Structures are given as C-alpha cells and as structure tokens.
Amino acid sequence: MRHLPFRFLHRHGLLPALLSTAVCVVMIKARVDWARHTVYLWLLWNLFLAWVPYGLALVTSLLHSRGARWWMLAPLGVAWLLVFPNAPYLLTDFIHLRPRQGIPLWFDVALLGVFAATGWMLGLLSLDVWKRLLEERVGRAGAWAGVALVSVLCGYGIYLGRVERWNSWDVLTEPRPFFSAILEHLREPAEHPELLGITALFTVLVLLSYYAFEHLRRWRRSEDAQA
Secondary structure (H helix, E strand, O other): OOOOOHHHHHHHOHHHHHHHHHHHHHHHHHHHHHHHHEEEEEEEEHHHHHHHHHHHHHHHHHHHHHHHHHHHHHHHHHHHHHHHOOOHHHHHHHHHHOOEEEHHHHHHHHHHHHHHHHHHHHHHHHHHHHHHHHHHHHHHHHHHHHHHHHHHHHHHHHHHHHHOOOOHHHHOOOOOHHHHHHHHHHOOOOHHHHHHHHHHHHHHHHHHHHHHHHHHHHHHHHHHHHH
C-alpha cells in the first residue's frame, strides 16, 4: 500500500513532467541573466496553463481509482476539455521566434522547443487518462472515437487562441461574444482562411502523436511483462 502513490504518479508520468518543467524554468532564468531582459518570461504563464489539464486529469484518475461515479467525473471532463488546447498550444509560440539583441538565435530555438515539448507531453499524458477511462466505459473503438473528437476540438481551440486570441476562461467571462464567434465560424468557415488549415493540422498532429505515445507505452508494458 505504501507504494500506491508512487505507482500512481509513475503511471501518469509525473517525474518526466516535473523534470521537463524544471529545465524550462532553468532555461528562462539563464536567458534573463544572459540577455538582461525578460522577453520570453510569459512562456512560464503558458506553461502553467499547460499544467492545468494535466492536473485535472490526475485528479480525475485519482477520484476514479477511489470509486467515483461517472456523473462526478463529468464536470472535470468538461473543464479538462476546455483547457486541453493550452498544452499543445505552446508549439505555436514559435511564431515569436526572431533574432533578438543580446542572445543567439539557437538558444531561443532551444528555449521554445523545450517549452513546446513539455506542453505537448503534458497534453498527451492528460489525454491518456481520459482515453483509458473511456476505454473502460465504451470499449477501445469508442475511446479512439473520443480521442479523434478531442483532437478536432483541440485543433479548433488552438485556432481560437492563436488567431482570434480567445482564452479558455472566456467561456465564463465573455460567453456571449465567445459563442457568437463560434457560430460565425460554423456559418461562414470560408470567411476565416486559417480556420480549416490550423484545425486540420493540429487534429492530425495530436492524433498521430497520441497514437505513437500509446503504442510506445503498450510496447513498454509488454516488455516489462516478459522480463
């Protein structure tokens, strides 16, 4: 019983998530000390937002392991779905990459890369929790259908955030203009040139990366079972 918390956190990848986050913090600190300005300090906020869906997934998995009913987990699922795009969204921060005085470009490439990789990992870890829960409930095919739907919504959420500058909390703070914008996209998708491209691209990226992620985890478990 003493090993249950460790096994739970190991199963959900807490150690690599913490290590990657520590690398992000160290690199930001090194950049501030090196360049003597705080251009990319906002990356820490974006990284915090990427931790939110992962944290919600951990809470959900813990409650499920203690026998929580599905109706108790549903609000967490809705909240997770709203904030999930914040994790892969970090990849789009490369849009800010350009030569800056006082720091070599290669360092900023590495900085943005480690933040993007950490955000993407947090997203996949959180998606894995919900995929496992869905698989218990509706089977493997139904769970993969859920992953596909989440991937589409994630791609659309990234479009909303990067292009139209909506935030996850705008669902609560500005619900009328937020949902009006969504209706506008549904009625006139051709009027928004980047809508379909960004949504489709990130849908494919999330699906393919999660497929690879799950395949590697299943391969690792089978190797451990044979050892």
